[in-house]
Amino acid sequence: MTSGPKSSAARKRILFVDDDLQVLAGLRNVFHRDRQRWDMVFANDPEVALAELYRTVFDAVVCDMRMPGMDGLQLLERVREHSPRTARVMLSGTADREEVDRATAAVDELLGKPCASAILRATLERMTNR
């Protein structure tokens, strides 16, 4: 599900994970204009996301909190273990205090849904250029 055929050394690899296909489609649309500089992979299943992560190195992972099977925190913990340099962004649909508290260790940046694409874009730029 990679978008954008061009490749260069400066291109960043970003993985988006959400169990809701509509959310993924919206993200894919809105970041289409970033296709020249970002290689983007969209996974609607945490297991598929993990397989992608073991296959290649990503500069950033953006994932949903509530997903069936493995939740976003568990996935980001695995990302941290596997590739600590990958930036981890949580895009959560709930402002649950417990979730936020638990999130602090595994998550570099916690953003609430709905998150404006400009904010997510700026966050990803900042985190992939560290």
Next chain:
Amino acid sequence: VDRRMLDDEVGLDRETDRMFGKLLLAQWLFAIVLALLISPWITFGAVITSLPLVLIRERLARTKAIVEREVQERIEQQRQLELELRQAQQLESVDRLATGVAHEINTPLQFISDSVEFVRGSVGDLISVVRQQQAALEGVLANRADPLAIAAAVDASASADLPYLADEMPRALDRATDGLDRVSRIVRSMKVFAHSRGEEPSVDLDAAIDSTLAIANPIDSRQEAAA
């Protein structure tokens, strides 16, 4: 504490108290009669022996009042605790419901926002392409074809990725509409759900089950919405 048992206890206590009072009165009467009949010495003795009884009675009454107040306070405390516990439980379930509903509403809001944002940007790109094509075309029509203007129009068209926009813009609008449907369905379900918990004389069972499922089982309703 069983309220009824306590009331019984207090009732018995009052009975004892009354009997005690009668006994004391009888003793005083007896003493006066004796005094009249026999001698002042015996009267004096009777009064003296009854004095401790009066003191004990006072003491008992005070103790009883303290115990009663204490028990009353304990009962009140327990009631308060039960009330607080019930309120906390209600708040917790409201909190959980609100969190679930927030997730179910914020998810469509995310893709509505992204889809609309994408269409807005794409419309801007399209207008820019049209303007550049128009400028190039005007030159051609006036027999003064401007190669730079034509190249710019071709570039603008390529960077806008017209085939992608043609495929994706209608989809994005459909997605935004679906998202709005999803949000309004959840809000509607919440209303039906809230009403069905009240004292409604007649209930539409089908609607009640649908709305409960929509709230309790968001994944199913989501899959249905995605399908």
